[in-house]
Amino acid sequence: xxxxxxxxxxPAIRVGDRKHAALLGSIGLAALALVGxxxxxxxxxxxxxxxxxVRTLLANLTTGSYLVDAQVTFQNxxxxxxxxxxxxxxxxxVLGLSRWARIVFEPLLIALNGLPKIxxxxxxxxxxxxxxxxxxxxxxxxxxxILINVAIGVRELPPVYRKLARSVNASGWQTLVHIILPAIxxxxxTGVRLSVSLAVVGVVLSEFFATRRGLGRVVLQAYSSGDYLxxxxxxxxxxxxxxxxxxxxxxxxxRMR
Numbered sequence: 001x002x003x004x005x006x007x008x009x010x011p012a013i014r015v016g017d018r019k020h021a022a023l024l025g026s027i028g029l030a031a032l033a034l035v036g037x038x039x040x041x042x043x044x045x046x047x048x049x050x051x052x053x054v055r056t057l058l059a060n061l062t063t064g065s066y067l068v069d070a071q072v073t074f075q076n077x078x079x080x081x082x083x084x085x086x087x088x089x090x091x092x093x094v095l096g097l098s099r100w101a102r103i104v105f106e107p108l109l110i111a112l113n114g115l116p117k118i119x120x121x122x123x124x125x126x127x128x129x130x131x132x133x134x135x136x137x138x139x140x141x142x143x144x145x146i147l148i149n150v151a152i153g154v155r156e157l158p159p160v161y162r163k164l165a166r167s168v169n170a171s172g173w174q175t176l177v178h179i180i181l182p183a184i185x186x187x188x189x190t191g192v193r194l195s196v197s198l199a200v201v202g203v204v205l206s207e208f209f210a211t212r213r214g215l216g217r218v219v220l221q222a223y224s225s226g227d228y229l230x231x232x233x234x235x236x237x238x239x240x241x242x243x244x245x246x247x248x249x250x251x252x253x254x255r256m257r
Contacts, residue, residue, distance in 0.1 A: 048229045057233035066218070070237070073203055073215040076131070080138025081199035085192060087139070088146035092191075093176070095147070096154025113144045118205050125210060134206040134214070141202030142195035149191030153184030186253065193249040197242040204238060 034050055041049040048056075060066040094101050095109075117140045124133040161183055165175040181188075207216025215234050222231035 046228045048232050052229060053232045053236055056229045057236055060230070060233055060237075069213050069215050069218050072213040073200070073207065073238075074241070076134050076214070077138055077200045077203045080135045080203055081142050081196055083135070084139045084142030084195055084199060085146055088143045088191070088195070089150050089188070091143075092147045092150025093154060093180075095151040096157075102151075102155075109144075109147070113148070117141060117202065121206055121209055130211055134203050134211065137206040138199040138202035142199035145194035145198065146188070146191035149187040149194075150184060153187035154180060157183055189249065189253040193246055193253060196245045196249065200238060200242050 037047070037050050041047045061070075095105065117137065120140070121133065121137055124136050127133070128136050157180065161179050162175075165179050170179070203214070204216040204219075207214035208220050211217050215238060218234050219231050222228070222234065
């Protein structure tokens with residue numbers, strides 16, 4: 001009887017050990033990345049040192065014109081992500097629920113997903129102009145992860161879910177809101193997590209080619225003038241924002257399990 005409390009305490013200890021191990025692993029990986037960055041800065045002249053890069057980024061964030069560029073990029077990325085999530089989620093539901101839609105549209109979507117989307121930017125530019133073309137490009141990058149994950153999640157729902165909806169005479173809207181969406185929340189959140197970063201990638205890539213404002217333009221101008229410190233500082237900002245958003249969504253996704 002004296003061994004029972006120890007048995008119940010063992011799983012909690014193991015969970016705590018796993019959390020500490022994950023934290024230590026993350027800290028170790030970050031330290032390793034910083035060491036690698038520092039070594040690379042001493043070997044390659046286009047890569048500035050981490051400390052100098054952070055100082056430049058902090059100085060840039062106090063500059064009005066730089067903040068305007070950052071605002072333009074992240075606003076366009078947000079709009080692209082929201083449109084991609086809305087359109088991709090709706091299209092994924094249709095593909096997941098309708099066998100006819102999968103037969104007709106799935107080959108086209110596979111082909112479009114494999115297409116290098118940046119090659120379409122010269123076509124989008126005269127149609128949507130500068131600001132609109134950037135949003136559309138970000139939308140195209142953000143669209144497919146959500147669409148594919150939602151379609152697969154709906155298609156792989158166990159048949160018992162639909163039987164349950166019919167047994168309680170649920171309407172189509174009630175089935176969607178109370179049964180389908182809760183059941184596919186994990187693949188949906190996975191698609192959202194991927195789409196957030198890809199929306200930023202699409203917008204920044206479009207800013208390399210034609211734009212008046214934006215962080216992509218800042219990176220390109222800094223590279224063209226040999227200002228590698230400003231270039232790396234802006235890249236660090238983009239990577240940091242995408243990483244933090246992805247990490248928060250990943251933690252939310254894990255809580256949904």
